[in-house]
Amino acid sequence: LKKILQKDFVLSVVKKKNLMMKLPMLKIDMKIGIDKIYIPTFKRHDKQIFFESLPDRLKDKVIFVIQKQEEHLFPDKNTLVVEDNIGIAKTREIIYKTAGKKRYLVVDDDVLLHRRNATYFSEPSNMEGSKRKLTDNDWNELLRRLNYQHDNNHIICGFKFSAILPRFNQPTFYNGGVFAIFSIDGEQLNKVIDEIDFNYVPIQEDVHFNLELLTRGYPNAIMEEFCYHQKYNNDGGCNTFRTQQMEDMCAEKLNKKFPKYYTIDYSKTSTKRTIGKLRTRVMYSKAYKESK
Secondary structure (H helix, E strand, O other): OEOOOEOEOEEEEEOOOOOOOOOOOOOOOOOOOEEEEEEEOOOOOOOOHHHHHOOHHHHOOEEEEEEHHHHHHOOOOOEEEEOOOOOHHHHHHHHHHHHOOOEEEEEOOOOEEEEEOHHHHOOOOOOOOOEEEOOHHHHHHHHHHHHHHHHOOOOEEEEEEOOOOOOOOOOEEEOOOOOOEEEEEHHHHOOOHHHOOOOOOOOOHHHHHHHHHHHOOOOEEEEEEEEEEOOOOOOOHHHHOOOHHHHHHHHHHHHHHOOOOEEEEEEEEOOOOOOOOEEEEEOHHHHHHOOO
8 A cells, every 4th residue: 555645635555556557559658648547436336437438458557546435445446545525626636636747647537438430531441331430450559649749738638528520530539528438648737736736626527727827828629520429417426416507606616717708608508518507608719829
């Protein structure tokens, strides 16, 4: 049991496996590759959708970020244990500060990754249908692309939601919203990590994080060819504490902090897949452009 000193919220990291593995066919320097995969999870110990979708060689990189009350449910896993009921915003802050200057993935436990057919991007078809779950070789290619984007100074790399059609002939776009699954270049984040109030809002913390970085001039990259699927309002996770009032309160706080880039139309109700009622709009690209 290795103790981690991260204020009072992180209790321990259990290391049961050698996390440094060679990725076959992956011609990148693992010192600057994806070091670990952090999966914050709560009330879903027996339904780890993303973890089960990983190739075995990548499962050894996973660290489950769990509350103390569920530590007994992960006896044979690598874990980062935090105090009970601290919320997702504080949990993510702990992940970022624990990971340090490494490159790493942060992934919701109920995410599935897919690869879109190359015909969307003016290339010959490489599969049956419009998309497929990732193969082992797809993972190799994805990790290459993530590292390429980080090498080119993109602090965060995310993925398009699979239900939204990709932009024609554009496998990657830049400076949008990143949610649910993303890689982080810890060396870049470490330069500003102490300047960000990660607990400004208890939910919509991903929107807040995006805008904090974009308004500071840090660009991101978003994969179109690789996309994610996630059902909204699954049992467990943030749904154990999220309410309509909390969603709307967070929206108003974000509007107050970023009035030019996070707007609210009080004359209409939300049409998004969220329990909040306020109609909001976030202008990520504008936030980055006007930071220059």
